[in-house]
Amino acid sequence: MIDDTMVVIRSYNTITEAExxxxxxxxxxxxxxxxxxxxSTLYPVGVMPAQIVVRSEDEQAARDLLAVR
Structure with missing residues (x-):
């Protein structure tokens, strides 16, 4: 699913947070x-963060959902 139409909406230092x-x-x-x-599990924290990506048309809704959390 990851391609050029995907947008990074947030980065996390641990895979658990990203999950x-x-x-x-x-x-x-x-x-x-x-x-x-x-x-992100192989490199020290902060070097290669786990990134959440969504389709560009879902970007705002995704940001809103994660802002509530």
Whole structure:
């Protein structure tokens, strides 16, 4: 699903935080993916953060859902 039409809406230092955010978005009906999922576990915290990406048309709704959290 990750391609050029995807937008990074948030970055996390741990994969656990990214998974929680992805779950929140899924509960709101927004499909999200985690970019750098495996690389973020190999590098020290902050070097290669896990990024939540969504389709560009879902960007604002996704940001709103995560802002509530």
């Amino acid at each position: 929680i955010a992805k779950s929140v978005l899924a509960s709101g009906g927004i499909r999200a993916e985690i970019r750098n999922e495996y690389m």
